[in-house]
Amino acid sequence: MKIKNILITFVSAIAILLSTSVVSFAKVVGDKIVLGAAISLTGKYSSNGVHTQNGYNMAVDRINSMGGIKVGGKTYKFDIIYYDDESNPKRAAQLAERLISQDGVEFMLGPYSSGLTKAIAPVTEKYGVPMVEANGASRSLFTKGYKYLFAVLAPANLYLDVAIDLAVEKNGGKPVKIAQAFEQDAFSQDVRLGILDAAERTGSKIIIDDKLPKELNDMAATLAKVKAVKPDVLVVSGHTKGALTAIRQIAEMKVDVPMLAMTHCDAAKLSKQHGKNAEYALCASQWHKTLTYKDDFFKDGMTYAADFQKEFGYDPPYQSAESSAALLVFKDAFERANSFDQKKVRDALAATNMQTFYGNIKFAPGGQNVDKPMVLFQVMCNDDGSKCENKVVAPTKWASAKLIHPIPSWSKR
Amino acid sequence: MDFLVFQVPMLTVQALLDGLLLGILFALIAYGMALQWGVMNIINIAQGDLVILGGYIAYFMYLYGIHPGWGVIVSPIIMYFVGIGIYKLVINKVVDRDLFISILATFGISILFMQLMNFAFGADVVLANSNYGTTMLFDNSVTLPNSKIFSALISILFAIGLVIYMKKSKLGRAIRATAQNARAAKILGVDTEKVYAATFGINAALCGVAGALISITFTIHPYMGLPYTIRSFMIVIVAGLGNLPGVALSGMGLGVFEEFADYILGTEFRIGSVFLLLVLILVYRRFKLSRKREYLK
Numbered sequence: 001m002k003i004k005n006i007l008i009t010f011v012s013a014i015a016i017l018l019s020t021s022v023v024s025f026a027k028v029v030g031d032k033i034v035l036g037a038a039i040s041l042t043g044k045y046s047s048n049g050v051h052t053q054n055g056y057n058m059a060v061d062r063i064n065s066m067g068g069i070k071v072g073g074k075t076y077k078f079d080i081i082y083y084d085d086e087s088n089p090k091r092a093a094q095l096a097e098r099l100i101s102q103d104g105v106e107f108m109l110g111p112y113s114s115g116l117t118k119a120i121a122p123v124t125e126k127y128g129v130p131m132v133e134a135n136g137a138s139r140s141l142f143t144k145g146y147k148y149l150f151a152v153l154a155p156a157n158l159y160l161d162v163a164i165d166l167a168v169e170k171n172g173g174k175p176v177k178i179a180q181a182f183e184q185d186a187f188s189q190d191v192r193l194g195i196l197d198a199a200e201r202t203g204s205k206i207i208i209d210d211k212l213p214k215e216l217n218d219m220a221a222t223l224a225k226v227k228a229v230k231p232d233v234l235v236v237s238g239h240t241k242g243a244l245t246a247i248r249q250i251a252e253m254k255v256d257v258p259m260l261a262m263t264h265c266d267a268a269k270l271s272k273q274h275g276k277n278a279e280y281a282l283c284a285s286q287w288h289k290t291l292t293y294k295d296d297f298f299k300d301g302m303t304y305a306a307d308f309q310k311e312f313g314y315d316p317p318y319q320s321a322e323s324s325a326a327l328l329v330f331k332d333a334f335e336r337a338n339s340f341d342q343k344k345v346r347d348a349l350a351a352t353n354m355q356t357f358y359g360n361i362k363f364a365p366g367g368q369n370v371d372k373p374m375v376l377f378q379v380m381c382n383d384d385g386s387k388c389e390n391k392v393v394a395p396t397k398w399a400s401a402k403l404i405h406p407i408p409s410w411s412k413r
Numbered sequence: 414m415d416f417l418v419f420q421v422p423m424l425t426v427q428a429l430l431d432g433l434l435l436g437i438l439f440a441l442i443a444y445g446m447a448l449q450w451g452v453m454n455i456i457n458i459a460q461g462d463l464v465i466l467g468g469y470i471a472y473f474m475y476l477y478g479i480h481p482g483w484g485v486i487v488s489p490i491i492m493y494f495v496g497i498g499i500y501k502l503v504i505n506k507v508v509d510r511d512l513f514i515s516i517l518a519t520f521g522i523s524i525l526f527m528q529l530m531n532f533a534f535g536a537d538v539v540l541a542n543s544n545y546g547t548t549m550l551f552d553n554s555v556t557l558p559n560s561k562i563f564s565a566l567i568s569i570l571f572a573i574g575l576v577i578y579m580k581k582s583k584l585g586r587a588i589r590a591t592a593q594n595a596r597a598a599k600i601l602g603v604d605t606e607k608v609y610a611a612t613f614g615i616n617a618a619l620c621g622v623a624g625a626l627i628s629i630t631f632t633i634h635p636y637m638g639l640p641y642t643i644r645s646f647m648i649v650i651v652a653g654l655g656n657l658p659g660v661a662l663s664g665m666g667l668g669v670f671e672e673f674a675d676y677i678l679g680t681e682f683r684i685g686s687v688f689l690l691l692v693l694i695l696v697y698r699r700f701k702l703s704r705k706r707e708y709l710k
Contacts, residue, residue, distance in 0.1 A: 046536040212681070220427075
C-alpha cells in the first residue's frame with residue numbers, strides 16, 4: 001500500500017513538472033508563430049464559428065505554402081491553437097486567459113460575433129496581446145480606447161445607412177419614411193444607431209421602430225403595422241433568424257414595401273431557403289466575391305471563392321473572407337515590425353495600410369477598418385425562380401447590376 | 414405604448430385572427446403537457462425541445478423533396494417512439510418521486526436535446542416551405558397565411574382525435590383511470606407502467622405534430638424550445654389539469670394576449686409579457702389556494 005502511495009505521488013509530481021514545462025512554449029516555437037483563437041464550434045454560433053475557422057485555416061495554409069512570414073531574415077510559418085468557446089462570452093474570456101497565461105500565446109485572432117469579441121477584448125488588452133479580429137463589428141468595441149484591438153471589418157453602424165441614402169436618392173432627394181425592426185443584441189442595435197444617424201442626416205422619419213426579442217420567430221405584428229402605415233423602406237436586422245422570418249412572413253402576408261434592406265442574407269442562405277420570395281431584398285455585406293480588390297495570396301475575390309469552394313465545398317460567406325484577411329494583416333504587420341515584440345507588432349498593426357482581396361485595410365485609432373465601405377447587394381432571380389443570385393448594386397463604384405426600385409407589388413410577382 | 418392596433422380596425426382583426434390561430438397551436442402543445450402532467454405528475458421542461466425535434470423531422474422531409482405537410486403524420490410516429498425511449502431511459506426512474514426531481518430530470522433532458530440537435534443539425538435557423546399561399550380577407554387588408562390556417566386545422570383535428578381516443582379506446586380509458594387514481598387502477602389490473610410509457614409517447618407525438626407545424630409556419634432552431642415550454646406550462650396552469658376545453662380556451666387566449674401585447678407594448682415585450690402573466694397568475698392562484706386549502710387539481 002505504502003509503495004503504491006509513493007509511486008502515485010512520484011508519478012503525479014513528474015506529471016506536474018512536465019505539464020508546467022510544456023506550458024512555457026510561447027508565440028514562436030522553432031519556425032512557428034503560434035496564434036490563439038477561441039472559436040464557437042458548438043452552441044448557437046457554431047455555423048458562423050466554422051465559417052470563421054475555415055477562413056483562418058485557408059489563409060494559414062496559403063501563407064505557409066507561399067513562403068511564410070519573413071522576420072529578421074528567417075522564415076516562419078503560422079500555426080493556430082483553437083479552443084471551443086461554446087458560443088458563451090464567459091467561456092470565451094476564460095479561454096483567452098488560458099491561451100495567454102497557460103499556452104503562452106502572444107498574438108490572438110478574434111472569435112465570432114460582437115458579443116464574444118467584447119468579452120475577450122478586455123483580457124487581451126490587459127496582457128497587451130495584439131488581437132486582429134474579423135467578426136466583431138459592434139461600434140462599442142471601438143469607442144473603449146482599446147489599444148491592442150484591430151478589426152478588419154467596417155463597424156456595424158455602417159451596415160445599412162447606405163440603404164437609407166439610396167432610398168432618399170430614389171425618392172428624388174426628399175426624406176423618406178422608415179420602418180425598422182431590430183433584434184436586441186449588441187450588433188443589431190448598432191445597425192439601428194446607424195439608421196438613426198442616417199435618418200437624422202437626411203431628415204427622414206422613423207415611423208415604426210420595433211425591437212425583436214432573441215427567441216422570437218414571429219414578426220406578424222410588425223409586418224401588419226408596416227402594411228398599415230406604408231413606409232418607403234423597411235429595415236430588418238436580427239441575424240439569420242430575423243432575415244429568414246422576415247422574408248417568410250413578408251411573402252405570406254403580401255407586404256408591399258418599395259425597399260427592403262436587411263443583414264445576414266448570405267449567412268441565412270436566403271435565396272436558397274426562400275427562392276423567389278427573397279427576390280429584391282437588399283442586403284448589407286462586408287464583402288462580395290465580385291469586388292475587384294486584389295492581393296498576392298488569394299489574387300481576387302473570384303479566385304478566393306473558387307479556391308474556398310474547392311477546399312470546403314461551399315461558397316464562402318463574407319465571414320470566411322474577412323477571417324482570411326485577418327491573417328494577411330498579421331503577416332504584413334510582422335514583416336513590417338521585423339520583430340516579435342508585442343509592442344512593435346502592435347505599432348506596425350496600427351500603421352497598416354494595405355489592400356487584400358477582401359478590401360483595403362487601414363485602422364482608425366479606435367481599431368476599426370475605415371478604408372473599406374460596406375456593399376449592398378440585391379437578390380435577383382431568373383423568371384421561374386430556380387436560380388437566384390446576389391448582385392452588388394451599391395456603392396455605384398462596385399455595382400455589377402442596377403438596383404431594382406421600387407420592389408414590384410406582390411400582385412404582380 | 415402604442416394604440417395603433419385599435420385605431421386601424423383592420424389591424425385589430427388581423428391581430429385577433431393571428432392570435433387565435435397561434436393560440437390553437439399553443440393549445441396542442443399544452444394539451445400534451447396537461448396529459449402527462451395529470452397522469453404522471455411530471456412537469457416536462459423538455460416539452461419545447463421535443464417540439465423542435467419534431468420540427469426537424471418535417472424539415473428533413475422537406476429537404477429530401479417530400480412536402481413538409483406530410484410531416485404532421487410522419488413526425489408524430491417517430492416522436493412517439495422517441496417519447497417511449499425517453500420514458501424507458503429516464504422518466505420511469507423519476508415518475509413516483511416528487512415534482513422537483515422530475516423538473517430537474519426533464520431540465521437535463523432539455524439541455525441534452527438542445528446540444529444534440531445543435532450537434533446533429535447545426536446551429537442554422539431553418540424552415541420548411543409549404544407554398545400553401547395566402548388567404549386575403551376584407552379587400553386584401555387582412556392577410557392570413559394558409560400555413561397558419563393549416564396549422565390550426567391540424568391542431569384541432571389531432572385534439573379531437575385524442576379526445577375520442579381517450580374516451581373510447583381501452584388504453585385511453587386506462588390512462589384516464591391512472592390519472593384519477595394510479596393505485597386503484599393498478600389494483601384493478603391496469604399496467605400503469607405501460608400506461609405511463611404510452612402517455613409520454615402520446616405527449617411526444619403531439620409535440621411532433623406541433624413541431625412539424627411550426628417548421629411550416631415559422632422557423633426552427635435547436636435553442637428555440639424554451640418559449641414553447643413556458644407557454645404550454647402557462648396554459649396548463651391557467652386551465653387546470655384534465656380540462657381540455659379550458660386548455661383550448663386558455664391557449665387561444667394566450668395567443669391573442671401575446672399578439673396584442675406585441676402591438677401595444679412593443680415587440681420586445683411579447684415574450685416578456687407571457688412571463689409576467691405567468692407570475693401574476695401563479696400569485697393569484699396561490700392567493701386563491703391559501704383561502705380554499707386545495708391543490709391545483
